[in-house]
Amino acid sequence: MGTLVKAVGLTKTYGDLVAVAGIDFEIREGECFGFLGPNGAGKTTTVRMIHCVSPVTSGTLTVGGMPSGIRNRALKMITGVIPQEINLDIDLTVAENLIVFARFFDIGRREAKARLAELLRFVELEAKAKSKISDLSTGMKRRLLIARALINRPRLIVADEPTTGLDPQARHLIWQRLRQLKAQGATLVLTTQYMEEAQQLCDRIVVMHQGRILKEGTPGRLVEEEIGREVVEVRVPPEDDARVLAHLGGLECAHERVGDTLYFYCRDGHGLMKKLLELDLPNTLNRPATLEDVFLKLTGRSLHE
Amino acid sequence: MSLSYRIAYVFLRNLYSYKRFVVPTFLVSLVEPLFYLITFGVGMGAYMGAFGGKPYLDFLVPGVLVSAVMMASSFECLYGTYIKIVHEKVYDSLVATPVSADEAVAGDIAWGSFRGLVSGTLMMAVALVMGVAPASPWRFVVLLAFMVFMGVLFGSLAMIVTSVAPSFDFFSYYTELIITPMLFFSGVFFPLDHFPGWMKTLAQFLPLTHAVRVSRAVFTGEPAAGLGWSLAGLAVLAVAVFTVSIHMMRKRLIK
Numbered sequence: 001m002g003t004l005v006k007a008v009g010l011t012k013t014y015g016d017l018v019a020v021a022g023i024d025f026e027i028r029e030g031e032c033f034g035f036l037g038p039n040g041a042g043k044t045t046t047v048r049m050i051h052c053v054s055p056v057t058s059g060t061l062t063v064g065g066m067p068s069g070i071r072n073r074a075l076k077m078i079t080g081v082i083p084q085e086i087n088l089d090i091d092l093t094v095a096e097n098l099i100v101f102a103r104f105f106d107i108g109r110r111e112a113k114a115r116l117a118e119l120l121r122f123v124e125l126e127a128k129a130k131s132k133i134s135d136l137s138t139g140m141k142r143r144l145l146i147a148r149a150l151i152n153r154p155r156l157i158v159a160d161e162p163t164t165g166l167d168p169q170a171r172h173l174i175w176q177r178l179r180q181l182k183a184q185g186a187t188l189v190l191t192t193q194y195m196e197e198a199q200q201l202c203d204r205i206v207v208m209h210q211g212r213i214l215k216e217g218t219p220g221r222l223v224e225e226e227i228g229r230e231v232v233e234v235r236v237p238p239e240d241d242a243r244v245l246a247h248l249g250g251l252e253c254a255h256e257r258v259g260d261t262l263y264f265y266c267r268d269g270h271g272l273m274k275k276l277l278e279l280d281l282p283n284t285l286n287r288p289a290t291l292e293d294v295f296l297k298l299t300g301r302s303l304h305e
Numbered sequence: 306m307s308l309s310y311r312i313a314y315v316f317l318r319n320l321y322s323y324k325r326f327v328v329p330t331f332l333v334s335l336v337e338p339l340f341y342l343i344t345f346g347v348g349m350g351a352y353m354g355a356f357g358g359k360p361y362l363d364f365l366v367p368g369v370l371v372s373a374v375m376m377a378s379s380f381e382c383l384y385g386t387y388i389k390i391v392h393e394k395v396y397d398s399l400v401a402t403p404v405s406a407d408e409a410v411a412g413d414i415a416w417g418s419f420r421g422l423v424s425g426t427l428m429m430a431v432a433l434v435m436g437v438a439p440a441s442p443w444r445f446v447v448l449l450a451f452m453v454f455m456g457v458l459f460g461s462l463a464m465i466v467t468s469v470a471p472s473f474d475f476f477s478y479y480t481e482l483i484i485t486p487m488l489f490f491s492g493v494f495f496p497l498d499h500f501p502g503w504m505k506t507l508a509q510f511l512p513l514t515h516a517v518r519v520s521r522a523v524f525t526g527e528p529a530a531g532l533g534w535s536l537a538g539l540a541v542l543a544v545a546v547f548t549v550s551i552h553m554m555r556k557r558l559i560k
Contacts, residue, residue, distance in 0.1 A: 091322030
């Protein structure tokens with residue numbers, strides 16, 4: 001498939017602060033591409049440049065072959081944005097939100113009405129058409145944001161942390177809808193801090209940290225390459241490390257001590273567990289490796305604020 | 306500047322949201338002129354006797370008319386716009402659509418001008434009921450057009466203040482130190498003839514002085530000296546202030 005978004009040396013600075021430090025990436029037509037990273041990694045800044053609301057400081061960024069830029073109306077016409085912050089128009093009703101937004105895209109009244117009905121059905125808000133925004137739950141507001149982003153039938157959908165603050169039901173409904181959109185052929189650009197979300201939705205991801213891209217790949221391969229297949233967590237005091245490691249002897253396993261836990265990253269978790277059982281430790285856990293392990297390994301375990 | 310017909314979409318958005326506030330704003334817009342015209346016009350006017358051969362109310366109405374436009378358009382582009390930027394995030398969602406930041410701002414200035422027109426028209430209606438009317442019907446139409454123009458001028462001026470406002474409190478500087486004094490130094494309530502020389506000079510730098518002069522000349526049909534200069538000055542100022550306001554708001558909105 002062709003490339004829809006291409007960034008070369010993409011950089012964004014605010015005064016002395018470097019938010020995005022010369023990154024390269026390519027997003028293919030029809031895929032779901034995820035930006036992962038802790039707070040302040042530069043994810044939102046990057047996608048804001050993709051959907052043309054933030055000027056590029058240096059480097060190049062093209063969408064559909066056109067250079068991205070805040071004056072590029074043609075790109076904004078084919079892009080739908082699901083923002084991180086719920087910025088629905090609280091002075092308007094649910095239906096009015098969509099009707100007014102349709103006008104911004106030069107969509108006529110009759111066409112807007114037709115899309116309104118279709119989109120409210122899609123996000124299961126038909127019964128709420130006349131409601132005030134303040135009467136909606138957070139999940140409903142997020143769904144309405146999705147409907148609003150789809151009003152112009154976008155080719156590129158940018159979703160910036162679309163499920164923040166949602167309960168599992170609402171989150172799964174949103175994931176369903178996003179997958180449905182992708183199946184219909186839209187290209188999805190997603191930022192998230194939820195590893196499960198990335199694993200559920202993304203074909204390819206990049207892990208960002210301090211304005212740079214640390215790794216790129218499919219979620220499965222990144223886990224495999226960075227961590228392995230399995231993780232064993234042993235909750236023992238640090239003074240026991242030497243004893244445990246000595247006992248495991250020949251097993252090939254990377255290990256890491258973090259706080260109260262000793263982590264083992266390995267292919268043969270089963271064999272490791274057998275050995276550990278001989279030590280009769282009170283608190284051990286064998287589980288599959290996840291993207292979260294990759295994330296923490298790459299971006300460090302300290303807090304990012 | 307990137308301006309197009311899309312300004313109308315922003316205006317439309319405001320019109321939709323206005324539905325909810327139309328009753329309270331009409332009430333406020335009616336109470337304000339009644340307050341001015343009754344207290345000053347009727348109450349104070351009784352002590353003033355004839356004012357250039359006419360009742361004081363006749364002197365007062367054309368000035369209060371443009372003041373009402375100034376107040377309404379200023380407040381809309383101060384508080385109204387600030388709420389839309391900071392609290393409601395309307396601008397954030399707007400700039401992600403084909404509507405440009407420039408158009409969003411221009412649409413809000415147009416909206417401020419409309420709110421000014423509504424206030425001015427209600428003021429005129431109250432004046433008509435009290436027996437003060439423009440010298441001829443076409444003058445009424447010219448006044449409406451002039452109100453739209455003044456709404457753009459004062460709306461843009463307010464927009465410049467909004468573009469640098471860190472919080473609501475900031476607006477008090479503008480309203481208390483610029484708008485309110487302007488009301489009393491621009492010949493709205495009394496002629497400027499008895500001001501000392503420096504105050505007369507100062508008044509010439511206030512846009513409201515010229516707006517009142519134009520409004521009064523159109524309303525009464527009495528010729529005024531320097532009317533052409535007043536109009537030209539207002540036009541130049543409006544273009545300058547509008548351009549600057551769009552430029553400064555763009556700086557605030559695009560990061």
